[in-house]
Amino acid sequence: xxxxxxxxxxxxxxxxxxxxxxxxxxxxxxxxxxxxxxxxxxxxxxxxxxxxxxxxxxxxxxxxxxxxxxxxxxxxxxxxxxxxxxxxxxxxxxxxxxxxxxxxxxxxxxxxxxxxxxxxxxxxxxxxxxxxxxxxxxxxxxxxxxxxxxxxxxxxxxxxxxxxxxxxxxxxxxxxxxxxxxxxxxxxxxxxxxxxxxxxxxxxxxxxxxxxxxxxxxxxxxxxxxxxxxxxxxxxxxxxxxxxxxxxxxxxxxxxxxxxxxxxxxxxxxxxxxxxxxxxxxxxxxxxxxxxxxxxxxxxxxxxxxxxxxxxxxxxxxxxxxxxxxxxxxxxxxxxxxxxxxxxxxxxxxxxxxxxxxxxxxxxxxxxxxxxxxxxxxxxxxxxxxxxxxxxxxxxxxxxxxxxxxxxxxxxxxxxxxxxxxxxxxxxxxxxxxxxxxxxxxxxxxxxxxxxxxxxx
Amino acid sequence: xxxxxxxxxxxxxxxxxxxxxxxxxxxxxxxxxxxxxxxxxxxxxxxxxxxxxxxxxxxxxxxxxxxxxxxxxxxxxxxxxxxxxxxxxxxxxxxxxxxxxxxxxxxxxxxxxxxxxxxxxx
Numbered sequence: 001x002x003x004x005x006x007x008x009x010x011x012x013x014x015x016x017x018x019x020x021x022x023x024x025x026x027x028x029x030x031x032x033x034x035x036x037x038x039x040x041x042x043x044x045x046x047x048x049x050x051x052x053x054x055x056x057x058x059x060x061x062x063x064x065x066x067x068x069x070x071x072x073x074x075x076x077x078x079x080x081x082x083x084x085x086x087x088x089x090x091x092x093x094x095x096x097x098x099x100x101x102x103x104x105x106x107x108x109x110x111x112x113x114x115x116x117x118x119x120x121x122x123x124x125x126x127x128x129x130x131x132x133x134x135x136x137x138x139x140x141x142x143x144x145x146x147x148x149x150x151x152x153x154x155x156x157x158x159x160x161x162x163x164x165x166x167x168x169x170x171x172x173x174x175x176x177x178x179x180x181x182x183x184x185x186x187x188x189x190x191x192x193x194x195x196x197x198x199x200x201x202x203x204x205x206x207x208x209x210x211x212x213x214x215x216x217x218x219x220x221x222x223x224x225x226x227x228x229x230x231x232x233x234x235x236x237x238x239x240x241x242x243x244x245x246x247x248x249x250x251x252x253x254x255x256x257x258x259x260x261x262x263x264x265x266x267x268x269x270x271x272x273x274x275x276x277x278x279x280x281x282x283x284x285x286x287x288x289x290x291x292x293x294x295x296x297x298x299x300x301x302x303x304x305x306x307x308x309x310x311x312x313x314x315x316x317x318x319x320x321x322x323x324x325x326x327x328x329x330x331x332x333x334x335x336x337x338x339x340x341x342x343x344x345x346x347x348x349x350x351x352x353x354x355x356x357x358x359x360x361x362x363x364x365x366x367x368x369x370x371x372x373x374x375x376x377x378x379x380x381x382x383x384x385x386x387x388x389x390x391x392x393x394x395x396x397x398x399x400x401x402x403x404x405x406x407x408x409x410x411x412x413x414x415x416x417x418x419x420x421x422x423x424x425x426x427x428x429x430x431x432x433x434x435x436x437x438x439x440x441x442x443x444x445x446x447x448x449x450x451x452x453x454x455x456x457x
Numbered sequence: 458x459x460x461x462x463x464x465x466x467x468x469x470x471x472x473x474x475x476x477x478x479x480x481x482x483x484x485x486x487x488x489x490x491x492x493x494x495x496x497x498x499x500x501x502x503x504x505x506x507x508x509x510x511x512x513x514x515x516x517x518x519x520x521x522x523x524x525x526x527x528x529x530x531x532x533x534x535x536x537x538x539x540x541x542x543x544x545x546x547x548x549x550x551x552x553x554x555x556x557x558x559x560x561x562x563x564x565x566x567x568x569x570x571x572x573x574x575x576x577x578x579x
Contacts, residue, residue: 002491005543104463111467118475126482151517185515185543 005183005190006129012182013044013197015074020047022078023273025093026085028266032095038211041204045251046270048198048244049277050077051178052171053321056280059170060324064153067181106216113220117207120227121200128196128237133188136422138239141165146176147186157332167337169280169325172241195237195244202247203227206439209254214446222374222445226438229369231431241282246432248278249288250439253397256296257443260393263303265310272314276321283337284408284425288432289318291400299393339411353417354410358402361419361430368434375437378444386447394440398433405429495542499555499574506577507558509549511570513540520545530568541578550577 021036021043030036036043054073059065133139141163148159149170160166179194180186203223210219226232236243252274259267275293278285293315300307326337363372375398382391405426409415415424499507511527514520520537524547527535532549540546552558558574565572 002543104458104460104466107463107467108470111470115471115474118471119478122475122478183543186539187543190543 002187002190005185005187006193008182008184009179009190009193009197012070012178013194013201015071016047016051017044017201018047019050019074019077019081020044022081022085023047023050024266024270025090026081026088027269028264029085029088029090030093031091033093034096036093038208041201041206041208042251042270044197044201045205045247045277046273047077048171048175048201049248049273052174053273053276053280055174055178056170057321057324059149059155059174060328062154065149065174065177066153070178070181102216109216109220110211113207113216113223116220116224117203117227120224121196121203124199124237125193125196128192129190131189131192131237133239135238135240137165141168142172142240143176143188145170145173146180149173149177150180150186155328161329161332161334166332166334167283167329168241169282169285169322171277171281172239172244175244176239192237192239195239198244198247199236202243202251205247205251206254209251209258210439210442213258214442215449218442218445218449222438222441225369225374226371226435229367229371229434231367231427232435235431242428242431245278245282245285245288246435248274248281249285249292249432250435252278252289253292253436254439256292257390257393257440260296260299261390263307268310268314272317275314275318279318279322280325284429284432286318286322287404287408288401290315291404292397293318295393295397295400298396299389339408340413350413350417351406351410354406357409357417357419357424357426358406358430361405361426362402362433364419367427368430371434371437375441375444378441378448381448382444384448386444386449390447391444394444398437398440401433401436405433492540492542492544495540495544495578497576497578499558499576501555501559503555503574503576507552507555507574508577509552509558509561509565509572510575511535511547511549511565511572513544513546515544517545520547523547527565527570530565530570532565548575 017040021030021040023046024030024039024043028039030039051073054077055065058073063069133143144159144163148156152159155170160170175194175198176191179191183190207219207223227236252271255267255271255274258264259271275285275289278289293311297308297311300311329337361367379391379395382388408429409417409424409426418424419427421427496513499505509532511532512523514523517537524535524537527547527549534551535547535549537545537547549561552561552574555574562572562574
């Protein structure tokens, strides 16, 4: 609760942003400081993913976790990325102001959007810094696991095998433990600010990635709409893994969408890191990533000779990052990540009930307001007036995600057919779908807008 | 309108509300909590449930070291608890009234320990 704790958290998250931005510099190059600023959110998310993936592997092999070890990881990761960047001939960013990219009106709309989202984040900061630990899953197992890493320096066998959700991947407890070190104590009040930083970084990542590809009015109105829907509004700062896995997946999926358009290879490096992070944040992360990559394999069929080996490499990196944690818990006789028999023994009746539940949850205005309906309109506009290929890709991904949620309910016979979050994860699962819808809407609307999107540099 | 003017207006659109909001909140007397907020010393005659507190430390090992000293002078039921503000306190919670607590404080101080009475957290 102290200024020192908040300053420590800010320093930790600045360190994560530096790691990710240096990753981006090595992969893409950042010619101007405005590029650094615009992509700093993406850099931050990449830093979180890279840091989490590295420490998951280190904890699995028994490297002790501590404050100095966290600092050393941040310095080493930045150094490696910097060395790769130098080797690839990346230049140091120059120039604060880039060439004009739009009219004065679009500049003012962008400024207004930044101000409105900034005000929302400021208000959330005020509530986050004094929030108590109330969410059930948070105090029941996410935070106890983080405390185990903090106090015992690793994956304490007793805590990690006897707590609820023993197969849940460890990135969030790792981030929490790093936050405890940065704050100087197990301050479970101030540590809610760590989730504020994740949210702020995620919002900046989405805005920065879309900024040059969509009209500003479409970008900021969609972003604000998604941020204030009831379910997100009340759960954005909950110290669990749902928001982080959604952000990592959605920003990765957004990069995939843009890669299909422009084919820029640096996006694949980002996608690999983000999806690997998602797969080690929550079990759904692996499913989300598999679905997104599967749809992209299909969408890139016309240029499969060049595209598929690259996509296969991304998929291989994600799987390779995800395996050690799975080996760790299997070595400790823990099972249950996948449903029994992949749900093959369940009935048709249950399948229909699961689909109906997913549909009811998706179109529940008390959870997601009008986002699903606006998405349908945006898809229709894009199919009629805009980029049909883009609309087809997003439709396929959203439909598969939707079916994936229904499959989760269908395949675990123990899950009752209910939207009660204590009994069935379908509402949390649908969060990723709705966030992806919110991020896709500006692209879809932008492709149908007669002025069209601005060309990427 | 020149590009430079447009940039200045855009910067103002961003900066004014983002600075004005925290400024208004601060002017309204916003409180910034500190670890001291978890220390609620008892005044003489306090009737709320009380703890005899021997000190706070930043880490469990440091608190355990203090606990050892406290137990060594006879408070065998003393224990270490998180204080809710990120620190660890060594307490004895067998205090039944303020006069009994004040007597215990005097005994502890006589044995070379720091001690005081605090109102139990809710």
